[in-house]
Amino acid sequence: MVFAAAVVVAIALALVWPDKRMISRDIGCGNVSPARAKDICQALSESMEWTWMGHAIISPGWRVTWNALRQVYCREGTNAADLPVLERLKLGSDWRLQDGADGLIRLVGSASGRPTEPENSIFNPANPQYILKGGCAPGR
Numbered sequence: 163m164v165f166a167a168a169v170v171v172a173i174a175l176a177l178v179w180p181d182k183r184m185i186s187r188d189i190g191c192g193n194v195s196p197a198r199a200k201d202i203c204q205a206l207s208e209s210m211e212w213t214w215m216g217h218a219i220i221s222p223g224w225r226v227t228w229n230a231l232r233q234v235y236c237r238e239g240t241n242a243a244d245l246p247v248l249e250r251l252k253l254g255s256d257w258r259l260q261d262g263a264d265g266l267i268r269l270v271g272s273a274s275g276r277p278t279e280p281e282n283s284i285f286n287p288a289n290p291q292y293i294l295k296g297g298c299a300p301g302r
């Protein structure tokens with residue numbers, strides 16, 4: 163009975179134990195250049211949040227969340243001049259860096275006043291859940 167319980171616990175832990183890359187905030191910023199790209203990468207890394215999510219399986223780890231995107235966008239003053247840098251970051255080796263860069267690109271587009279996102283997207287200012295709703299107010 164104790165052995166069976168131990169096996170069940172071991173299997174459960176194996177299924178939810180995070181991938182070794184996911185337990186780290188290292189998204190490859192050490193290999194990023196120029197300086198602006200490194201600054202944005204580092205800001206994304208520092209803003210990641212520990213989450214438990216997944217589709218078919220539970221997958222815990224550090225991720226760039228919507229809140230993290232807002233923080234980086236506002237704190238770094240991300241704008242259209244950063245688009246070439248963000249496009250380069252989308253080619254990074256870590257999917258979290260790629261997703262973060264893509265989210266920032268979408269935020270820059272939505273903040274330009276000419277959103278291309280559908281109205282049900284959190285990247286569209288017409289959506290009540292818009293990431294930048296309330297702007298870049300201090301404390302957000």
